[in-house]
Amino acid sequence: MATPNRPAIDAVVLDLGNVLVGWDPYLPFAGSMSREEWQRFATEIDFPLLNAMTDRGVPIAEVVALAARKGPALGDALRGYYDNFERSLTGPVPGVAEIVDELRAAGLRLVGLTNWSAETFHHAEGAAPAIARLDAVVVSGRERLIKPDAAIFRRLAERYDLVPERTVFVDDSSPNTDAAAALGFVTVLFTSAPRLRRELQRLGILEA
Structure with missing residues (x-):
């Protein structure tokens, strides 16, 4: 749903660690x-x-x-x-896989953007299968760039033809959401699946 001051959202970019998959380095x-x-x-x-x-x-x-x-x-x-x-990796973050499936059903493009070593990323999908249902994932270790560097957001947008003003970026780190917002992305700071759902409903891309 578009508003007079905001274009319609057509893509969602999701962080992975502690958004789609739990991570506890201890x-x-x-x-x-x-x-x-x-x-x-x-x-x-x-x-x-x-x-x-x-x-x-x-x-x-x-x-x-x-x-x-x-x-x-x-x-x-x-x-x-x-x-x-x-x-x-502690498994799927409760409730987020269901949101991924609803966004896919709604026709949104879904891309992951994660700060993650290229050498350990192969463990991700096994721990949280919803990652495999994203259209693509940009892995910082492969790009040799990490969030919140603006360059990785620009590379993401160019590679997947994303218009920041029509793309929601979801991350559990405020420096990362701040960096994305500065480039024009619509941002949601992740704290839980219920709050994410409410924010996506507020933006008009999930039904209430």
């Missing part, structure tokens, strides 16, 4: 350390930074080597995370 360590110990480990190696590097396309082996410079045991632990990465 879980590969659950048998060997407590969550508190994991937090200390993650802080010591700067896990968010190293994880972002793999999302940007840096080979996992190089990132593990960086952690090992702070101590061989730290490198071994991080290697274990990637060797057991599938354990970090």
Whole structure:
């Protein structure tokens, strides 16, 4: 449904991690350390930074080597995370697969845009089969660009002929939705499937 001030929406772009598929990086360590110990480990190696590097396309082996410079045991632990990465995926985020199916039935184009290592992305569809029902997925590790860099949004739009003003972008990170909004995308900050449904109804692309 279009409004006098907004063109009709014809596409939806979905983040994957913690939108379509749950992700908890502690879980590969659950048998060997407590969550508190994991937090200390993650802080010591700067896990968010190293994880972002793999999302940007840096080979996992190089990132593990960086952690090992702070101590061989730290490198071994991080290697274990990637060797057991599938354990970090907790399955479909409740209620979102149903929304994907309703959007497909409504004729919307559906594209994924995810910050994810190219080396571990093969685990995604098994953990959340709805990912396979998207028309395409742009994986940051393959592109060597990550959100919220405006360049990855521009590449997405050019590759799939998306008009930002006619495209809803859904992500659980406010820096990512802010970056997309600055480029003209209609944005929804994801917190739960019920709230996403309400926002899509408000935008007129799902029936109330």
